[in-house]
Amino acid sequence: MNLDASGDGHAIVPGHAHRLDPAPVGGLESLRRRNTAQVARALLQLGASARAEIARTTGLSATSLTKITAYMIRMRVIRELAVVMGGDTGRPRVPVALDTSHHRFIGLHIGLRRTTGGLLDLAGNVVVEHAVTHRRPTRSGILAEARDLHTELVAAAGGADRVLGTGIVTGGRVDPARGVVVEHPLLGWRDVPLVTEIGPAGHPVLVDSSVRGLALAETYLGAARDTSSSVFLFIGNIVGAGLMIDGRLRKGHDAAAGTIDHLSLGTDALDADAPGERCRCGRRDCLAALASDVAVLARARSAGIVRPHASFESLVKKSRTGDPAATDLLRTRAELAGVAAATLLDLLDPDLLVLGGGLLQTPEHLGALRSAAARRLTRPDAADRIVPTGLGAGSLVRGSASLVLHAFFTDPVGMLPAHSAGAGRPSLTGAASDGYGRARGSA
Numbered sequence: 001m002n003l004d005a006s007g008d009g010h011a012i013v014p015g016h017a018h019r020l021d022p023a024p025v026g027g028l029e030s031l032r033r034r035n036t037a038q039v040a041r042a043l044l045q046l047g048a049s050a051r052a053e054i055a056r057t058t059g060l061s062a063t064s065l066t067k068i069t070a071y072m073i074r075m076r077v078i079r080e081l082a083v084v085m086g087g088d089t090g091r092p093r094v095p096v097a098l099d100t101s102h103h104r105f106i107g108l109h110i111g112l113r114r115t116t117g118g119l120l121d122l123a124g125n126v127v128v129e130h131a132v133t134h135r136r137p138t139r140s141g142i143l144a145e146a147r148d149l150h151t152e153l154v155a156a157a158g159g160a161d162r163v164l165g166t167g168i169v170t171g172g173r174v175d176p177a178r179g180v181v182v183e184h185p186l187l188g189w190r191d192v193p194l195v196t197e198i199g200p201a202g203h204p205v206l207v208d209s210s211v212r213g214l215a216l217a218e219t220y221l222g223a224a225r226d227t228s229s230s231v232f233l234f235i236g237n238i239v240g241a242g243l244m245i246d247g248r249l250r251k252g253h254d255a256a257a258g259t260i261d262h263l264s265l266g267t268d269a270l271d272a273d274a275p276g277e278r279c280r281c282g283r284r285d286c287l288a289a290l291a292s293d294v295a296v297l298a299r300a301r302s303a304g305i306v307r308p309h310a311s312f313e314s315l316v317k318k319s320r321t322g323d324p325a326a327t328d329l330l331r332t333r334a335e336l337a338g339v340a341a342a343t344l345l346d347l348l349d350p351d352l353l354v355l356g357g358g359l360l361q362t363p364e365h366l367g368a369l370r371s372a373a374a375r376r377l378t379r380p381d382a383a384d385r386i387v388p389t390g391l392g393a394g395s396l397v398r399g400s401a402s403l404v405l406h407a408f409f410t411d412p413v414g415m416l417p418a419h420s421a422g423a424g425r426p427s428l429t430g431a432a433s434d435g436y437g438r439a440r441g442s443a
């Protein structure tokens with residue numbers, strides 16, 4: 001994980017009393033905040049470590065590190081583990097690790113059929129996950145469900161003062177700077193102010209597209225951990241790409257970077273006899289119209305491979321039970337995804353291209369996907385850099401909560417609760433003298 005910690009436009013919470021406290025530019029305070037972020041990221045990457053090891057990784061002096069770790073222990077960001085004897089010097093060492101028992105990040109993913117929410121601890125582990133199927137798939141019904149789920153999650157975290165922030169993601173085009181879903185064609189949403197709809201939370205609420213959230217999660221917690229440039233290609237009910245370039249998540253001029261619904265796969269990708277539906281743009285060779293879960297399912301239904309109201313999962317099941325037409329359809333979809341992957345690899349030359357979405361319900365076709373990519377690539381061996389998601393179970397919680405996890409590991413001091421929170425907080429005596437005494441919101 002080699003991230004540019006200079007911030008990237010997530011940190012605006014319109015209509016809210018609570019803003020992320022921006023790191024001051026220049027000066028000692030700014031340096032200390034950056035050093036704290038470095039220590040937090042080192043511990044996320046290394047796991048439990050001795051201070052000497054953190055010093056080696058971050059290049060910080062022993063004196064700085066002692067002050068920073070003392071502050072982080074007080075704020076329950078890290079904790080000391082049991083003494084370890086021995087080592088090179090023979091002296092006892094006290095390793096430290098991220099404290100996974102106190103602070104929580106909330107994630108909410110608003111999907112086509114259900115809203116999935118949950119809690120992450122500071123190390124990115126999913127500690128709570130809960131999905132609610134939409135009772136009424138209307139805008140107001142879905143938003144009311146999301147609000148209720150959010151309230152439940154705050155309680156599950158142990159109360160509002162345990163929550164560092166909420167990340168909310170959904171498909172379609174989302175503008176993180178305004179906190180607005182600009183357009184979500186499958187839900188029929190236009191200009192939905194998601195941040196204000198969730199209501200005052202008392203902590204930062206960040207919003208982005210599910211694909212960009214997953215790209216961040218892959219970078220912090222998944223397959224792209226050791227890279228600075230990666231492309232996350234999501235092919236499910238929606239299609240899209242999350243672009244992490246040189247340590248920064250690219251959003252583009254209109255927050256539309258990675259919108260590849262109408263990426264042309266070329267006319268030779270078309271089977272003239274296939275009963276595919278036209279894209280809503282009128283063409284037939286668009287990525288979304290050929291390779292999304294909904295498009296593949298529509299083909300399977302109209303070809304009579306599955307029943308008219310069958311789910312995508314039942315198409316996969318049909319293939320597993322040996323139905324050759326179902327298998328052909330799913331293999332062809334994987335090959336079409338390979339063509340899209342080849343275009344992105346040629347264009348951006350990332351360290352890795354990480355795949356996600358319903359596409360991975362058929363991992364048996366990953367080889368076909370890589371071969372199709374290799375046939376299209378200028379340098380065929382770049383197809384070896386195509387890997388499946390590393391997020392595993394709980395990926396929707398990780399993908400949404402990673403918006404706030406990213407903000408935290410960019411500037412932990414700016415995300416931590418005010419020092420004056422009072423009862424129940426660890427003593428902060430002397431905090432002011434080490435440079436960490438400033439309460440959030442005092443800027």
Ligand SMILES: [Zn+2]
Pocket residue numbers: 261262279280281282283286289
């Ligand atoms: Zn199209």
